[in-house]
Amino acid sequence: MTRNFSRRHFLALSGAAGLGATLAGGMPQAFAAGLSGTSLTLLPSQAPSNWKAVLDKANAALLAEHGFTLDAQFINWSNYGQQSLLKFTAGASFDTALQALWLNMAQLQQSGSLADLTGELDKWPNLKAQIAPKLIEANSWNGKLWGIPQVNSAGRVQHFSIRQDLAEKHGFGEIRDFDTLERYFYTIKEKEDGVTPFGIGANSTWVLAVPTPTGMFNQQSWEDPTRMQYLFAGSGLRFLLAKDAATTGSSKPIPFWEDDGVVAALRKIRKYHEDGIINADPFNSDSATIQSQFQAGRIASIWSMTDGLASNQLVGLRKAVPTASLAQVVPFGKPLSEVKPVQTFQADNMVVVNANGGDVDRALALQDWLSVKQNHDLIEYGIEGTDWEAAGDDSLNQLSQYAFPGYALLWRSALERRSSFMTESEKAVFDWAQDYDNFATDTFASFIPDVSAVKQEAAQMNNVIIQHANPLFHGLADVDAQLDKLKSAADAAGLNMLQAEMEKQADAYLKARG
Numbered sequence: 001m002t003r004n005f006s007r008r009h010f011l012a013l014s015g016a017a018g019l020g021a022t023l024a025g026g027m028p029q030a031f032a033a034g035l036s037g038t039s040l041t042l043l044p045s046q047a048p049s050n051w052k053a054v055l056d057k058a059n060a061a062l063l064a065e066h067g068f069t070l071d072a073q074f075i076n077w078s079n080y081g082q083q084s085l086l087k088f089t090a091g092a093s094f095d096t097a098l099q100a101l102w103l104n105m106a107q108l109q110q111s112g113s114l115a116d117l118t119g120e121l122d123k124w125p126n127l128k129a130q131i132a133p134k135l136i137e138a139n140s141w142n143g144k145l146w147g148i149p150q151v152n153s154a155g156r157v158q159h160f161s162i163r164q165d166l167a168e169k170h171g172f173g174e175i176r177d178f179d180t181l182e183r184y185f186y187t188i189k190e191k192e193d194g195v196t197p198f199g200i201g202a203n204s205t206w207v208l209a210v211p212t213p214t215g216m217f218n219q220q221s222w223e224d225p226t227r228m229q230y231l232f233a234g235s236g237l238r239f240l241l242a243k244d245a246a247t248t249g250s251s252k253p254i255p256f257w258e259d260d261g262v263v264a265a266l267r268k269i270r271k272y273h274e275d276g277i278i279n280a281d282p283f284n285s286d287s288a289t290i291q292s293q294f295q296a297g298r299i300a301s302i303w304s305m306t307d308g309l310a311s312n313q314l315v316g317l318r319k320a321v322p323t324a325s326l327a328q329v330v331p332f333g334k335p336l337s338e339v340k341p342v343q344t345f346q347a348d349n350m351v352v353v354n355a356n357g358g359d360v361d362r363a364l365a366l367q368d369w370l371s372v373k374q375n376h377d378l379i380e381y382g383i384e385g386t387d388w389e390a391a392g393d394d395s396l397n398q399l400s401q402y403a404f405p406g407y408a409l410l411w412r413s414a415l416e417r418r419s420s421f422m423t424e425s426e427k428a429v430f431d432w433a434q435d436y437d438n439f440a441t442d443t444f445a446s447f448i449p450d451v452s453a454v455k456q457e458a459a460q461m462n463n464v465i466i467q468h469a470n471p472l473f474h475g476l477a478d479v480d481a482q483l484d485k486l487k488s489a490a491d492a493a494g495l496n497m498l499q500a501e502m503e504k505q506a507d508a509y510l511k512a513r514g
Contacts, residue, residue, distance in 0.1 A: 218265040
């Protein structure tokens with residue numbers, strides 16, 4: 001299985017005739033709601049192999065059951081954020097799209113581009129049954145729901161997927177702490193000719209240093225995973241809020257470069273660049289390129305997420321290195337049973353409905369239809385027997401290169417199938433990530449800063465971050481000199497106004513919650 005999205009991540013149906021009977025609670029609104037036409041969804045990546053056959057099969061069922069069909073416009077990841085934003089603001093005709101706080105969701109909500117979905121789930125029994133109430137609560141902004149959360153686990157933690165076969169070859173065994181991981185990197189550099197220890201792409205920026213609740217190379221956050229980052233939509237500037245805010249009532253936001261752990265991480269990243277631990281030209285490497293190099297055996301470790309998809313890299317990797325094995329290194333420095341990192345439980349990915357060119361009922365009818373197992377399986381995994389085969393009730397063997405970005409349309413925790421070759425290491429991490437009780441709720445968990453009052457400053461700051469912060473995150477500039485440039489440019493772009501507005505809103509959030 002080579003499903004390349006998590007982030008990053010990321011319907012086997014025997015025919016239309018028997019579908020209606022499988023829907024819990026009977027047939028939803030369908031023809032009674034006057035549904036018709038085509039539900040167009042915007043998706044990142046490219047159309048998977050065998051997509052036409054899958055879509056034809058799905059549409060035969062959708063047309064018979066609901067009176068409409070599905071179509072998808074796939075947009076390359078490198079252009080997705082900008083292109084989807086333009087389509088929303090231009091009033092283009094489509095129903096749904098992937099959005100998120102790390103994309104343009106807050107900006108779109110504040111500009112009136114997203115349909116309000118508050119209370120709508122009650123109309124759709126299959127969808128409602130698959131979305132935990134806690135998830136709806138965590139992803140509602142001031143009591144309003146602006147998208148359908150797409151998750152396959154309770155908590156999400158960024159971490160490392162490493163070549164365990166190389167670790168064992170060089171005497172490492174299981175890697176649990178930062179210092180051992182760093183020694184692994186330098187051993188690979190010294191003893192594995194032509195293999196880059198860690199691969200990063202152009203989109204691997206702040207996650208390497210800024211805690212959320214950990215930064216991948218932020219050793220301080222490994223020991224104390226208790227802080228999340230918050231930003232104004234479109235600014236790129238991530239603030240850290242006071243750890244004692246719940247007791248003091250004061251948020252005291254600071255820009256990321258004022259945190260000692262972040263600065264120490266930037267210095268490590270710079271050293272890793274100079275020492276060849278990370279690839280030399282990350283700006284010209286997207287995530288697909290990094291993953292293809294990893295599968296070719298030319299990279300020893302890559303970014304991963306607690307979404308159960310890391311083991312999917314093994315299919316491609318074992319074509320190049322038949323003896324390869326993988327392991328997950330989670331950035332805590334302790335066994336999972338001894339940590340309780342903070343989370344906001346805000347979904348990394350949301351399906352939003354276009355307020356100015358979409359149909360809410362049709363969009364949610366599709367979401368409801370995708371909340372039935374065989375429909376979900378068809379779109380996410382392809383045609384059974386051609387693209388995949390079941391391996392028990394909740395696992396599968398992938399038979400083709402079909403790779404659909406499920407996180408962008410239909411992730412449902414209870415419906416997701418695991419790869420039959422998921423490693424024991426990833427099983428342990430994924431099982432842990434399924435339980436809400438393994439995480440603490442961040443003080444500002446449902447805080448969504450409103451950029452309206454500082455929209456101009458946010459836009460200026462975004463240019464500053466791209467020009468002056470991204471080189472730091474990739475290790476491409478001297479840290480002290482580049483930090484000076486960053487701070488000077490940030491001051492000129494309106495840092496004081498952004499910081500004051502963040503503090504005002506965060507303090508008001510605290511006060512409203514007692």
